Structures are given as C-alpha cells and as structure tokens.
Amino acid sequence: MPEATSPILLPSTQAPKPVAATAFTRRPRVLGPRALLAMSWSAPFMLLVAWELFARLGALSPQVLPAPSKVFATAVKLIEQGRLISDLGSSLLRAVAGFLIGGSIGFGLGTLVGFSRLAEALFDRSVQMLRAVPFLAALPLVIVWFGVDEGGKVFLVSLGVMFPIYINTVLGIRQVDPKLVELGRVTGLSNWRLISRIVLPGALPSILAGVRYALAVAWLALVIAETIATNSGIGSLAMDAREFLQTDVIVLTIVIYAGIGVASDAIARALERGLLAWHPNYAKGARA
Amino acid sequence: MSEINLGHGAAEALAVDVRALQRRYGDRTVIKGLNLQIARGEFVALLGESGCGKTTLLRALAGLDAVDGGRIDGARQPAVVFQEHRLIPWDSLWRNVALGLDDKTGRPLALAALAEVGLGDRVDDWPRNLSGGQAQRVALARALVRQPRLLLLDEPFAALDALTRMRMHTLVRQLLARHRPGVLLVTHDVDEAIALADRILVMREGAIACQYDVPHEAGGDRLHPQAQALRQLLLAQLGVLPALAA
Numbered sequence: 001m002p003e004a005t006s007p008i009l010l011p012s013t014q015a016p017k018p019v020a021a022t023a024f025t026r027r028p029r030v031l032g033p034r035a036l037l038a039m040s041w042s043a044p045f046m047l048l049v050a051w052e053l054f055a056r057l058g059a060l061s062p063q064v065l066p067a068p069s070k071v072f073a074t075a076v077k078l079i080e081q082g083r084l085i086s087d088l089g090s091s092l093l094r095a096v097a098g099f100l101i102g103g104s105i106g107f108g109l110g111t112l113v114g115f116s117r118l119a120e121a122l123f124d125r126s127v128q129m130l131r132a133v134p135f136l137a138a139l140p141l142v143i144v145w146f147g148v149d150e151g152g153k154v155f156l157v158s159l160g161v162m163f164p165i166y167i168n169t170v171l172g173i174r175q176v177d178p179k180l181v182e183l184g185r186v187t188g189l190s191n192w193r194l195i196s197r198i199v200l201p202g203a204l205p206s207i208l209a210g211v212r213y214a215l216a217v218a219w220l221a222l223v224i225a226e227t228i229a230t231n232s233g234i235g236s237l238a239m240d241a242r243e244f245l246q247t248d249v250i251v252l253t254i255v256i257y258a259g260i261g262v263a264s265d266a267i268a269r270a271l272e273r274g275l276l277a278w279h280p281n282y283a284k285g286a287r288a
Numbered sequence: 289m290s291e292i293n294l295g296h297g298a299a300e301a302l303a304v305d306v307r308a309l310q311r312r313y314g315d316r317t318v319i320k321g322l323n324l325q326i327a328r329g330e331f332v333a334l335l336g337e338s339g340c341g342k343t344t345l346l347r348a349l350a351g352l353d354a355v356d357g358g359r360i361d362g363a364r365q366p367a368v369v370f371q372e373h374r375l376i377p378w379d380s381l382w383r384n385v386a387l388g389l390d391d392k393t394g395r396p397l398a399l400a401a402l403a404e405v406g407l408g409d410r411v412d413d414w415p416r417n418l419s420g421g422q423a424q425r426v427a428l429a430r431a432l433v434r435q436p437r438l439l440l441l442d443e444p445f446a447a448l449d450a451l452t453r454m455r456m457h458t459l460v461r462q463l464l465a466r467h468r469p470g471v472l473l474v475t476h477d478v479d480e481a482i483a484l485a486d487r488i489l490v491m492r493e494g495a496i497a498c499q500y501d502v503p504h505e506a507g508g509d510r511l512h513p514q515a516q517a518l519r520q521l522l523l524a525q526l527g528v529l530p531a532l533a534a
Contacts, residue, residue: 183374186350187388187430188365197387201378278378278414 066248071255074248083237088256091222091233094150098157099218106162106214107207110169114203115195127166135159136224143228153225153233160221161214168210172203205276212268219261302362303328303438303470304349310357311344311494318344320494321358328437329468333475333485335526341494342474346442349472366438367431367469371446373423375415375430382411385430401429404466405459421452425459432467439464441473445480457483478522482515490525498525 031039048068054060055067062070078084109127112119138159146152176199184194226235234253241249276282303326311319318341326332336342347353349360350368375384385401386394402411405425415423424444431439445453461484464471475481481488482502489499500521503514523529 179370179372179374180376182352183368183370183376184387186352186366186368187434189388193388197379198376201376204378276378278416280416 063245063247066251070248071251074246075252078237078249078252087233087237091226091235092260094153094225094233095157095218095222098154098221099161099214101154102158102161102218103165103211103214105158106165106210107169109162110166111173111200113166114170114173115199124170127163131163131167135163135221139224139228142225148230153222153230156225157218157221160217164213164217165207165210168206168213169203172206172210173199175206176202205272205279205282208268208272208275211271212265215264215268216261219257219264223257301327303330304366304472305361306349306358307361308358309345309348309355309360311341311348311353312356318494319348319355322495324489324496326438326470326472328470331464331471331473331484331486333473333481333488334491335475335478335481335488335522336491337526338476340491342491343442345491346440346472346474349438350440362437365434365436366440367434367436368440368442369424369427369431369444371443373415373420373427375418375423375426377415380412380414381407381418381426384415384426385433387430389434397433398429401433402426404432404463405429419452421448421456424448424456428460428463432463432469435467436469439469439471441471441475443475444473446476453480460484478519478526481522482518488518488522490522 051060051065052067052069055062055065055070060067066074075084109123113124113127135156139156142152142156146155180198180202181194184198189197222233223235226233227239230236230239234256238250238253241247241253272282304324306322306324309319309322309324310317322341322345324332324345334342334345344353346368348355350366375381376387379387381402382395382398385398389397399408399411402408405428407422407425407429410418410422415426418426427444445456448456457480473481473484485502487499487501490497500518502518503512505512505514509515520529
C-alpha cells in the first residue's frame with residue numbers, strides 16, 4: 001500500500017482503539033424501582049420541609065411566602081367559615097358548565113365537519129380563523145357583553161374548550177381506518193350503525209386526547225376569568241386576599257388550582273383507561 | 289347503460305349472474321364485458337396476474353365500487369372475507385361476528401358461528417389477542433353467520449403461514465359443505481385453487497380467458513396426476529410455464 005495516501009482515505013486495517021469500555025458496561029443496580037420512586041417523592045417533600053423551616057426561622061417574610069403550615073391552617077379556617085367550599089363549588093360549577101357547553105359544540109361541529117365535505121366547506125375555515133385568536137384576548141369584550149356575571153365566565157371557558165375538542169374530533173374521524181368503514185358497508189350497516197359502531201369508536205383516542213387538553217384549557221380560562229371580574233369563586237377569594245395582603249390565602253388558591261388541574265388530568269386518564277381498554281397503547285400499565 | 293338488479297330476476301339456482309360487466313378507470317377499461325355465473329354451493333376460484341382486474345371484479349360484486357355497464361343479478365348482500373381480517377379492534381369477538389345482525393338474535397348466532405370455527409371459548413376476547421390464523425377464522429365466522437348466497441374471498445389466506453393455510457383449507461371445506469353458498473375465491477395460489485375449487489377461471493385483461501373444471505377424482509389431493517396436469521395447464525395459462533405442446 002503506498003505511503004502517500006491521505007489519512008482520510010486510509011483503509012482501516014487497524015482495529016479502532018478500544019473506547020473506555022467501563023463507560024458502557026453495566027454496573028450492578030444499587031437502587032431498585034421502589035427506592036427510585038421513594039426518591040422521586042422525597043425531593044418535593046424536602047423542598048416543602050425547607051420552605052417551612054425558612055419561614056419559621058424568619059428568613060422568609062410571611063408577606064412574601066407564608067409557611068406551608070400557615071397555608072394549611074388558613075384552609076381549615078376558611079372551610080370552617082364556609083367560604084372555601086362555596087367558592088370552590090361555584091368555580092367547579094362554572095368549569096363544568098363551560099366544559100359541557102363548549103365540549104358539545106366542539107364535538108357536534110367536529111362530527112359534522114369530519115363526515116361531510118359540505119359542512120367542512122361551510123364551517124371549517126371560520127372555526128380555524130377564530131381559533132387563531134387567543135381566546136383570552138376576547139376577555140375585555142366578554143366583560144362588556146356579559147358584565148361580571150356567570151355568563152361571561154362560562155362563555156370564556158366554553159370558548160377555550162371548544163377548539164381542542166373540535167380539532168381532535170375532526171382529526172379522529174378522518175383517521176378512522178377506511179378498511180373498517182368498507183367492511184361496515186359490505187356488512188350492510190346503516191349509516192347510523194356505521195357511525196356508532198365503527199367511526200366514533202375509532203375516533204375516540206383522538207377525541208379523548210382533545211378532552212384531556214381541553215380540561216387544562218378550561219382551568220386556565222377560569223383562573224383568568226375569575227381573577228379579572230368576579231364576586232364568588234376561587235379567583236375572587238384570591239382577589240379579596242390581595243386587597244388585604246393575605247398572602248396565605250393567595251397561596252392557598254394557587255395550591256387549589258394546581259390540585260384541581262392534577263385531578264382533572266387523573267379523570268382524563270381514567271377515561272382513557274376505561275374507554276380504550278382494547279387499545280394496546282392505553283391498556284393497563286402501558287402508559288405512565 | 290348500467291344496471292344492478294338485486295335479488296330478483298335471477299334463476300334461483302344461481303348465487304350470482306354477471307352479464308357483460310364493464311368497469312373503467314378513466315380511459316382504461318379494467319373489466320371488458322365479463323360474464324360469470326356461479327351456482328349455489330359451487331366454489332369458483334379466480335386466478336390471474338396482478339392488475340388483470342380480479343380485485344376490481346370482486347369489489348364490483350361486493351357492491352363496493354360502481355360498475356359502468358352490464359348487470360349483476362342475484363347476490364343481494366354478498367359476504368366478503370378480505371386478505372386482512374378487518375376485525376374491529378374495540379369489539380369483542382362475538383360482537384365482531386354479530387356486526388350488523390339484529391341485536392337480539394345476533395349473540396346466539398355469533399356464538400354458534402365462533403364455535404363452528406373452533407373459537408367458542410374466546411367469544412369475549414379482543415381481536416388483538418388472536419394469531420393471524422385465528423383472526424381469519426373469526427372473519428370467516430362473521431361472513432358465514434349471515435348465511436350469504438354468495439361468499440367472496442379476496443386472497444384470505446395469502447398472509448398466513450403454510451401450515452396455518454392448509455388447516456384453513458380443511459376448515460373452509462368443512463364449513464362450505466355445511467353452508468353451501470356460491471363462492472368466488474380470488475387467489476394467486478394455483479395449488480390453493482386446485483385444493484378448494486370446483487371450477488377455476490383464469491382472468492386476463494379484464495375478461496375470463498379460460499376455465500377448467502377441477503377433476504373430482506383428485507379430491508383436493510394436489511399430488512394426484514390429474515391435479516398435477518391441471519396445475520401445469522394453469523401455470524402455462526398464467527405465463528409461468530411455457531405452454532405444453534398439445
């Protein structure tokens with residue numbers, strides 16, 4: 001072989017130098033899955049303890065961030081006064097009402113557009129244009145239209161919920177396996193049976209993904225709506241607290257919103273597990 | 289002129305009667321004046337190279353595609369078994385089989401049909417837990433449960449392994465001996481056609497080029513000399529073997 005060959009073209013007659021083998025060899029596992037789970041929980045717990053400690057030591061002013069124990073005590077006090085439950089109730093009611101209204105409109109419109117090219121020509125472009133507007137930008141208009149009554153808040157939640165449900169319903173229906181639809185036709189199914197037995201169940205994974213996303217949007221819409229203009233609900237609790245610098249109450253409302261977010265996500269997951277048990281991706285244990 | 293006459297006008301003995309069928313895609317005529325009669329209880333296999341119009345014919349008979357001319361008499365709602373099982377993944381096996389049947393009578397019929405294909409103990413299972421052969425057996429049960437006058441089989445065993453395919457052949461023969469619909473099997477497999485059919489058609493360029501009766505003496509035995517001779521003949525017709533002299 002000539003010596004003058006450029007080093008790049010030199011064929012690799014030599015074996016590449018062994019890389020540090022230890023980097024890839026598997027070490028015996030010290031921590032089992034249980035220990036890792038315990039660790040994953042202990043980190044936030046330690047944070048909470050540190051927070052409490054700093055508050056007690058006076059390093060954190062109660063006006064800035066009250067101790068977790070103080071927030072908890074406030075929660076107990078507000079429950080005893082009856083305010084927390086009634087505010088939580090009116091917030092939940094708004095969310096549920098808005099979700100049902102917006103969800104029904106989104107689902108209905110999505111089903112129509114998913115099935116019919118005519119409906120798509122009629123509605124889809126308008127819906128997509130409306131969707132491009134951040135729904136929270138409509139807030140001032142909503143206050144002008146509805147004042148600070150329930151209507152405005154429910155409207156805002158509905159608006160936020162409608163789009164994700166609409167889009168995922170259309171998408172889900174369009175993605176149904178055409179071979180199954182063909183089978184339905186060969187089997188002589190009526191249109192109604194075709195829809196109820198094949199098309200909607202086939203679209204369900206996508207629709208439920210929309211529901212999950214819409215639940216998150218519903219809470220976001222509610223937080224904003226209640227913070228701007230309201231006289232009952234979790235948001236109003238926070239606003240009243242701001243007037244009197246009750247940081248403990250403000251922190252409490254944030255914790256409640258977070259808790260509700262976690263709960264609604266759990267509901268969405270439970271729905272997926274229950275309704276999509278046939279689906280290999282959603283079967284028990286397949287998803288975290 | 290195109291006409292599909294459903295259910296009446298056909299001789300009762302025929303499962304389907306196709307006259308001068310035409311089917312075009314744009315400028316290309318895929319089926320050119322095709323005639324085909326299948327008697328009840330008769331098993332007809334359709335061979336032909338890819339693109340010769342086999343599948344188009346089957347889809348026209350199934351009512352999945354419109355036709356551009358000619359008439360199809362007889363089979364009102366033929367049952368179809370496709371190459372893929374096409375089981376509905378979110379329905380249990382019995383609900384898959386009972387698809388489109390009356391709500392009340394559907395379940396017992398479906399259970400009986402599943403028992404017939406040897407899956408009577410899996411009625412509440414999900415399709416994803418089945419092997420390819422089992423899924424295709426469910427598809428067969430779903431086709432036969434509605435007692436069709438015409439059964440269309442679109443290469444239903446092509447995706448199965450050789451052993452499973454042979455077991456399916458045996459099962460199909462047993463089932464058809466009991467139910468006796470007219471059958472049209474579209475296949476690429478000459479041996480499969482000989483093993484199952486009473487009559488074999490070779491389709492070429494949108495029409496039936498020739499047809500052969502399968503000798504009954506062979507009785508589904510592909511090593512029988514008459515079956516071997518037919519096999520040579522068919523392969524020659526399909527352009528796989530050079531045509532035999534005389």
